[in-house]
Amino acid sequence: MTTAPAGASLDAPALRQRVADFVAEHDPATTDQREFLAARFDAGLAWVHFPEGEGGLGAPRALQSVVDEEFERLGYTPVGREGLVIGLGMAAPTILAFGTSEQRARYLKPLYTGEEVWCQLFSEPGAGSDLAALGTRAVRDGDGWTVTGQKVWTSLAHRADFAILVARTDPDVPKHKGITYFICDMSTDGVDVRALRQITGEAEFNEVYLNDVRIPDTQRLGDEGEGWRVAQTTLMNERVSIGGYPEPREGGLIAVVSHIWRTRPELRTPGLHDALMRLWVDAEAARLTKERLRQQLAIGQPGPEGSAAKFSFSRLNQEISGLELEMLGGEGLTYDDWTFRRPEGVEMAKRSAGFRYLRSKGNSIEGGTSEILRNIIAERVLGLPAEPRVDKDVAWKDLPK
Amino acid sequence: MSEKQLDLLYSEVEEELRASVRALLEDKSPASSVLARVETDQVTDTALWKELADVGAAGLPVPEELGGAGASLRESAVVAEELGRAVAPVPFLGSAVLATAALQACGTEAAAELEALAAGESTAALTVPLAAMPGAAFPEDVRARDGRLEGTVRNVADALTADTLVVAASGPDGPGLYVVAADEARITPVVTLDLTRPLAEVSLEGAAGRRVAAGADAEKALRRALVAGAAVLSAEQLGVAQWALDATVDYVKTRTQFGRPIGSFQAIKHRLADLWVAVSQSRAVVRSAASAVAAAQEPGAGDAERTEAEVNASLAQAFVSGVAVTAAEEAVQLHGGIGFTWEHPVHLYLKRAKSDALALGTADRHRLALSGLVDLPAPTA
Ligand SMILES: Cc1cc2nc3c(=O)[nH]c(=O)nc-3n(C[C@H](O)[C@H](O)[C@H](O)COP(=O)(O)OP(=O)(O)OC[C@H]3O[C@@H](n4cnc5c(N)ncnc54)[C@H](O)[C@@H]3O)c2cc1C
DSSP states (O other), X not given: OOOSOOGGGOOHHHHHHHHHHHHHHSOTTTSOHHHHHHHHXXXXXXXXXXXXXXXXXXXXXXXXXXXXXXXXXXXXXXXXXXXXXXXXXXXXXXXXXXXXXXXXXXXXXXXXXXXXOEEEEOOBXXXXXXXXXXXXXXXXXXXXXXXXXXXXXXXXXXXXXXXXXXXXXXXXXXXXXXXXXXXXXXXXXXXEEEXXXXXXXXOSEEEEEEEEEEEEGGGBOSOTXXXXXXXXXXXXXXXXXXXXXXXXXXXXXXXXXXHHHHHOGGGOOHHHHHHHHHHHHHHHHHHHHHHHHHHHHHTTOOOTTHHHHHHHHHHHHHHHHHHHHXXXXXXXXXXXXOOOOOOSSOOTTTSOHHHHHHHHTTXXXXXXXHHHHHHHIIIIXXXXXXXXXXXXXXBXXXXXX | OOOOOOOOSOOHHHHHHHHHHHHHHHHHOOHHHHHHHTTSSOOSOHHHHHHHHHTTOTXXXXXXXXXXXXXXXXXXXXXXXXXXXXXXXXXXXXXXXXXXXXXXXTGGGGHHHHHHHHTTSOOEEEESOTTOOTTSOOOOSEEEETTEEEEEEEEEETOTTOSEEEEEEEETTEEEEEEEEGGGSEEEEOOOSSTTSOEEEEEEEEEEOEEEEEHHHHHHHHHHHHHHHHHHHHHHHHHHHHHHHHHHHHHHHHOEEXXXXXXXXXXXXXXXXXXXXXXHHHHHHHHHHHHHXXXXXXXXXXXXXXXXXXXXXXXXXXXXXXXXXXXXXXHHHHTGGGGGSSSSTHHHHHHHHHHHHHTTSOHHHHHHHHHHHTTOOOOOO
């Protein structure tokens, strides 16, 4: 298609040109979305920082936003991708960093096109914030592993083809050391997914029971006992993928309340006005902070602000959706639909104010709680001393459960 | 609603400017000497101001042909951050920002005054109350008749040491901006909450003034000066907040109670993490305001740029005022008893932060202004 330089020498104008060339050859209006995405993957425009042949061009990571913006500007934004966040945001970067070349060849492309959906089998009833305490066991068994245990809060497990999974392979060493990371095929015998109805009435997430599930050793990601390190890559990407994308002014939930305010003058009161303006200001501050981070990344100077984005995003969503209900007054007493449903993803914009209020309560819990994020900022950014540790040198099997 | 993406980073030139201002302040104006100075009757450090003028701080936005640096409000904001970090008692806000911006908006009328200001040969004060809100009605405290000015303005920043006053006065032929020699006025110090920024009452009793802008031009010049002032003030507030956060983080790492550093207690860590997030956000907001005001001052800028400047300046005051106050209040609290003493400089920052939050429009007034600018109107009764 083009012979322009690839890799680290690529810059923003060169990438914009590549996107333009690509769109010229693959008319988004007439090409099926999945085919279009497959071609985009092959052209290295899926994740430009990935290696050539694996969806990328080996370009600097920050240039991905240039590519995304350019596709958007040319009128092409993929739709119906809500169910793919775990695959795109977390599984892909982890497979890239730790996967064998066979694993990368097998999983990255269908993950990108949306042909295969992923979920994350991390949390357990006894291990949430303290993920390293997990108890799901993986025991070596010939050329593979037998996995037994229970996972919980697993978003989209009911739709997923594959899962990223962490399991304990050595209970006799301290908790961070005996963990191994796997790719689990969700259609394997013994994987039992049960809907877990949530605060909104629907079930995005599930309990997942793993009963003697066989996982071939070729689906291990990283070395035996190295699972905690691999999981760190996943978790870091999880936090960055929530709320890292640049958006226009009034881009998030603030648009919803601003719209109500503009179109429904009969709802206006001085107190609501004050609350609205405070949140408008906070939303704009959060947006500018993300934009500043993007500009830093674009010149190769990532700042620590990334760790604050997810944290600010959850607080804003919760406060704005609370205000929305108050603004609506009597109408806020109603709800759209309590029918037990299994959604494809999170549908904030399409649902009622009550749904937004309830769903946003999950934002400060999923993907690391706000308390855990504060600990991370305090310790890694501000350099404050860690909490005294009672579990550091104790074998996992001897920890109080 | 669309807006142009502004540059929110610091340029290399700005970082160099920051480094030289910081080095000078660390050397010539450490907290101990600021503390000693606030108890004298010469709070403003004129010698320090001369040295800051020598590194270019006095005439940053003034064009080179008038002896300035030909820079922009973005650079002024970087200097303001450093001055805030040091609670330095110099007439930067009153003279190099407010008065300079007002005179610059008057075109060639005030070239001589600008030249003297940029060279650091004189300082000026914009004779409006420090609490003035950008965009409020043109002040009526001073009346003008036949080039003679009459009236009193309270709480004017940096007037005590000013050579020149830039007076907003109203007369029979409408609003005007006048240049007045300071010795034509009676300037009386006020006892201030913020010990490091002297305020004065300025009385004019038939003082001679030269009109440099009239009518709508005077209104526009004043408004632009106050908008620029609000943007730069937010940078000063960022500096105050950053100092408070840094000093507190350092302190809680070393202070031990219950057998461990107090900074290892989660109750303290979480408060400082929240503060760090707020300060990081303030930096983005402050850079945005400075860039937007700078863009509005470019030749060729139009109404869209000026509105964007007002949106960003009000946003900055609405957001950063509160962050600076919280940071200073948290600093006092987390320093414990020592934070409540006169010897420890943290009180200087608290006083500056709270006073800054009242200067050039409170957060509440800026939120109201913003609501008009972004079409989220206040309810009608
Ligand atoms: C909507 C939603 C979707 C999710 N999707 C998935 C998924 O797809 N896959 C998956 O693996 N997991 C998923 N999770 C699980 C999520 O990651 C965990 O719920 C989360 O990490 C918290 O763990 P926990 O629920 O066990 O709470 P706990 O860890 O028990 O926490 C309870 C409370 O204690 C606080 N706390 C805990 N430790 C500390 C500490 N050291 N200091 C201060 N406070 C502390 C927490 O902040 C919280 O407020 C999802 C959760 C939600 C709500």
